[in-house]
Amino acid sequence: xxxxxxxxxxxxxxxxxxxxxxxxxxxxxxxxxxxxxxxxxxxxxxxxxxxxxxxxxxxxxxxxxxxxxxxxxxxxxxxxxxxxxxxxxxxxxxxxxxxxxxxxxxxxxxxxxxxxxxxxxxxxxxxxxxxxxxxxxxxxxxxxxxxxxxxxxxxxxxxxxxxxxxxxxxxxxxxxxxxxxxxxxxxxxxxxxxxxxxxxxxxxxxxxxxxxxxxxxxxxxxxxxxxxxxxxxxxxxxxxxxxxxxxxxxxxxxxxxxxxxxxxxxxxxxxxxxxxxxxxxxxxxxxxxxxxxxxxxx
Amino acid sequence: xxxxxxxxxxxxxxxxxxxxxxxxxxxxxxxxxxxxxxxxxxxxxxxxxxxxxxxxxxxxxxxxxxxxxxxxxxxxxxxxxxxxxxxxxxxxxxxxxxxxxxxxxxxxxxxxxxxxxxxxxxxxxxxxxxxxxxxxxxxxxxxxxxxxxxxxxxxxxxxxxxxxxxxxxxxxxxxxxxxxxxxxxxxxxxxxxxxxxxxxxxxxxxxxxxxxxxxxxxxxxxxxxxxxxxxxxxxxxxxxxxxxxxxxxxxxxxxxxxxxxxxxxxxxxxxxxxxxxxxxxxxxxxxxxxxxxxxxxx
Numbered sequence: 001x002x003x004x005x006x007x008x009x010x011x012x013x014x015x016x017x018x019x020x021x022x023x024x025x026x027x028x029x030x031x032x033x034x035x036x037x038x039x040x041x042x043x044x045x046x047x048x049x050x051x052x053x054x055x056x057x058x059x060x061x062x063x064x065x066x067x068x069x070x071x072x073x074x075x076x077x078x079x080x081x082x083x084x085x086x087x088x089x090x091x092x093x094x095x096x097x098x099x100x101x102x103x104x105x106x107x108x109x110x111x112x113x114x115x116x117x118x119x120x121x122x123x124x125x126x127x128x129x130x131x132x133x134x135x136x137x138x139x140x141x142x143x144x145x146x147x148x149x150x151x152x153x154x155x156x157x158x159x160x161x162x163x164x165x166x167x168x169x170x171x172x173x174x175x176x177x178x179x180x181x182x183x184x185x186x187x188x189x190x191x192x193x194x195x196x197x198x199x200x201x202x203x204x205x206x207x208x209x210x211x212x213x214x215x216x217x218x219x220x221x222x223x224x225x226x227x228x229x230x231x232x233x234x235x236x237x238x239x240x241x242x243x244x245x246x247x248x249x250x251x252x253x254x255x256x257x258x259x260x261x262x263x264x265x266x267x268x269x270x271x272x273x274x275x276x277x278x279x280x281x282x283x284x285x286x287x288x289x290x291x292x293x294x295x296x297x298x
Numbered sequence: 299x300x301x302x303x304x305x306x307x308x309x310x311x312x313x314x315x316x317x318x319x320x321x322x323x324x325x326x327x328x329x330x331x332x333x334x335x336x337x338x339x340x341x342x343x344x345x346x347x348x349x350x351x352x353x354x355x356x357x358x359x360x361x362x363x364x365x366x367x368x369x370x371x372x373x374x375x376x377x378x379x380x381x382x383x384x385x386x387x388x389x390x391x392x393x394x395x396x397x398x399x400x401x402x403x404x405x406x407x408x409x410x411x412x413x414x415x416x417x418x419x420x421x422x423x424x425x426x427x428x429x430x431x432x433x434x435x436x437x438x439x440x441x442x443x444x445x446x447x448x449x450x451x452x453x454x455x456x457x458x459x460x461x462x463x464x465x466x467x468x469x470x471x472x473x474x475x476x477x478x479x480x481x482x483x484x485x486x487x488x489x490x491x492x493x494x495x496x497x498x499x500x501x502x503x504x505x506x507x508x509x510x511x512x513x514x515x516x517x518x519x520x521x522x523x524x525x526x527x528x529x530x531x532x533x534x535x536x537x538x539x540x541x542x543x544x545x546x547x548x549x550x551x552x553x554x555x556x557x558x559x560x561x562x563x564x565x566x567x568x569x570x571x572x573x574x575x576x577x578x579x580x581x582x583x584x585x586x587x588x589x590x591x592x593x594x595x596x
Contacts, residue, residue, distance in 0.1 A: 130516045152514065185509075192511035197502050197522045202577035203554035204495050207547065211483075213490035214584050216450065218428045220525040222585065224495045227518040228577050229585075236571035243562050249505065250559045254552055256501035261548045264541050273534035279500035279526050286512050287520065287527075 005169025022077030023141030026056035096121030303467025320375030321439030324354035394419030
């Protein structure tokens with residue numbers, strides 16, 4: 001944790017959206033020793049009641065403007081499709097100097113909206129804590145969700161370096177590691193490493209429906225397609241927000257499949273073997289690095 | 299278990315290849331009450347010694363002709379690339395009436411080779427027990443590997459129905475469920491449900507190497523690509539043996555990705571959502587059926 005950051009220099013933090021991620025921010029704040037007020041903001045009283053019952057927030061509001069009034073930090077944890085309405089609704093109530101960040105999986109659109117809709121003097125930088133699960137709802141929230149998770153921050157040329165450092169300090173106080181990159185680079189990398197794999201899992205399932213091939217699928221198929229059981233609306237929203245990078249990633253994968261097809265057509269099985277083996281080695285090295293990061297102190 | 303099948307009507311079973319699958323057949327035979335002799339046949343004395351040490355076989359031979367002499371059942375458990383040499387080597391030593399089957403993941407080539415190289419009077423039908431793991435070697439062999447696993451049998455027009463029933467009885471005595479289909483249908487379905495997903499996992503890893511996107515990959519990526527850590531040589535061999543169906547499956551997936559790309563291009567997010575949701579429902583229903591099959595008695 002950066003020495004410059006003290007979680008209790010804040011007395012009021014607003015969480016907009018209190019599902020798995022927003023709820024986990026609330027629980028992690030308390031676990032990190034935050035003694036101030038966590039205000040949960042949502043669209044349905046029932047969700048807010050469940051967040052209070054889970055001890056993820058202390059107070060609640062159905063009105064973003066009311067909920068953020070007086071907050072020193074606002075974390076937006078809703079689907080991207082709700083960002084514009086939320087930023088518009090809360091903008092007039094934000095004090096100058098308030099920090100605003102979010103947890104969305106695609107950053108370009110979010111960062112553009114914040115640049116356009118938040119008042120001058122509000123300190124915004126986009127965040128993407130890479131934690132979560134295919135579950136949704138505050139019932140699955142966990143105080144340790146961000147523990148050693150990687151959180152990507154996506155400043156623009158207009159973001160003050162001090163704002164980036166402050167928000168890094170915030171996520172690190174919840175146990176995350178942080179890394180800084182541009183929104184564009186974030187979206188390109190995430191399209192390849194996360195959004196496209198999700199789409200491919202769905203495409204494989206559609207292919208396996210033909211002739212009921214799925215009925216002879218085994219445990220490997222269950223692993224490969226697990227992410228396709230996630231929230232379809234959330235993923236469609238991410239694909240929409242990251243449309244350009246997604247299209248590029250689809251094209252990149254299509255190139256890879258065309259390469260394999262050509263090797264198969266000309267029966268160059270040595271080249272197929274090298275291609276498979278290079279992928280295996282890349283994955284094994286990645287798994288080994290992940291393991292190290294997870295087991296060594298950050 | 300079919301009443302017509304009695305495992306102890308045999309006194310000598312030959313297993314060619316004593317790795318994970320061959321070793322598991324040996325262990326499962328003993329667990330099923332087989333009291334005869336299990337002969338393990340391999341190319342390296344060290345592997346055969348390990349199979350004896352694991353109690354997967356009783357006797358060993360480096361020579362297929364010697365090992366199968368007197369056997370009433372031969373199960374070929376080697377990579378497909380070794381089939382031709384093995385069938386040629388053992389053919390002269392097989393008694394009329396001997397049953398021969400295998401465990402290969404692609405059946406067209408295996409069945410053609412058997413039809414061409416095995417003597418008249420030998421009773422061959424291809425098998426594909428859908429069990430295994432990304433591990434290799436007799437050390438990972440398990441007596442319960444085939445328990446409730448699906449085993450596909452692939453007779454041709456020339457296979458006697460009694461041979462199919464007998465080999466079904468054999469696999470069922472090891473705990474498997476069996477299903478019969480043509481070699482061509484088997485290979486088409488497996489290309490979609492197993493072989494292509496393996497290739498796609500490798501293609502996703504190659505894409506994720508670009509710009510080091512893999513360094514921001516999360517747990518979903520680990521699941522999606524797990525099968526790419528399998529034995530590259532074995533998979534290249536399967537792709538070669540099932541080349542035509544693989545090319546068709548690659549084309550089918552490319553069509554699915556092109557469909558998604560078009561929806562993204564024209565911004566039809568409702569259609570993307572329906573496409574994702576249909577995949578999710580198909581997978582969830584499949585998982586529920588699998589669960590039922592695994593927990594109810596066969």
